[in-house]
Amino acid sequence: xxxVAQSPRYKIIEKRQSVAFWCNPISGHxxxxxxxxxxxxxxxxxxxxxxxxxxxxxxxxKDRFSAERLKGVDSxxxxxxxxxxxxxxYLCASSEGTEETQYFGPGTRLLVx
Amino acid sequence: xxxxxxxxxxxxxxxxxxxTLQCNYTVSPFSNLRWYKQDTGRGPVSLTIMxxxxxxxxxxxxxxxxxxxxxxxxxxxxxxxxSDSASYICVVSLDSNYQLIWGAGTKLIIKP
Numbered sequence: 001x002x003x004v005a006q007s008p009r010y011k012i013i014e015k016r017q018s019v020a021f022w023c024n025p026i027s028g029h030x031x032x033x034x035x036x037x038x039x040x041x042x043x044x045x046x047x048x049x050x051x052x053x054x055x056x057x058x059x060x061x062k063d064r065f066s067a068e069r070l071k072g073v074d075s076x077x078x079x080x081x082x083x084x085x086x087x088x089x090y091l092c093a094s095s096e097g098t099e100e101t102q103y104f105g106p107g108t109r110l111l112v113x
Numbered sequence: 114x115x116x117x118x119x120x121x122x123x124x125x126x127x128x129x130x131x132x133t134l135q136c137n138y139t140v141s142p143f144s145n146l147r148w149y150k151q152d153t154g155r156g157p158v159s160l161t162i163m164x165x166x167x168x169x170x171x172x173x174x175x176x177x178x179x180x181x182x183x184x185x186x187x188x189x190x191x192x193x194x195x196s197d198s199a200s201y202i203c204v205v206s207l208d209s210n211y212q213l214i215w216g217a218g219t220k221l222i223i224k225p
Contacts, residue, residue, distance in 0.1 A: 042202050042215035056212065091156050098211045104156025
């Protein structure tokens with residue numbers, strides 16, 4: 001069974017630029033999550049989708065971050081414009097349901113200069 | 114406030130030794146507690162999920178315990194191997210909305 005795929009693996013941009021991350025969850029998983037993980041900290045949930053609907057985006061900085069999950073499968077996370085403090089690893093995870101085990105992708109490491 | 118505290122922040126032990134990682138939480142209402150292993154440069158991988166009624170759960174050389182009364186959990190690693198070097202993260206799920214409260218993790222280093 002293929003795992004959660006993410007791309008790109010690494011991205012370096014300058015502040016005020018835009019960036020987009022892509023995630024392909026495990027086939028059949030209804031729930032998809034985007035996390036931000038700053039070095040030395042645990043993951044912080046940015047947004048949670050159930051199929052193509054948003055369940056929780058309370059910690060998503062909506063003035064600069066946006067995410068969508070068209071057709072309830074793949075998802076993209078966008079940052080526009082980026083700030084220095086956005087430097088982090090962005091993890092995508094998926095699960096069969098809200099209470100089920102989450103399976104994580106390898107993450108995208110973002111560096112904002 | 115719902116919080117998950119882990120200790121120690123980091124730990125270095127020799128290969129073959131045992132170790133125990135601690136997790137204290139103030140999450141309420143409680144649904145379940147999970148331990149994840151995160152290798153450097155990779156996403157977290159689930160080790161165990163424990164519900165309110167479970168006191169102990171084992172997964173190969175990993176044994177997790179849960180005391181719901183004192184709101185404490187531990188992860189015991191037996192006969193450590195170099196591949197156990199990773200961050201171990203404790204996560205507690207809220208019963209009301211299944212929101213996950215993540216700890217900051219314990220960074221474990223196994224030395225040969």
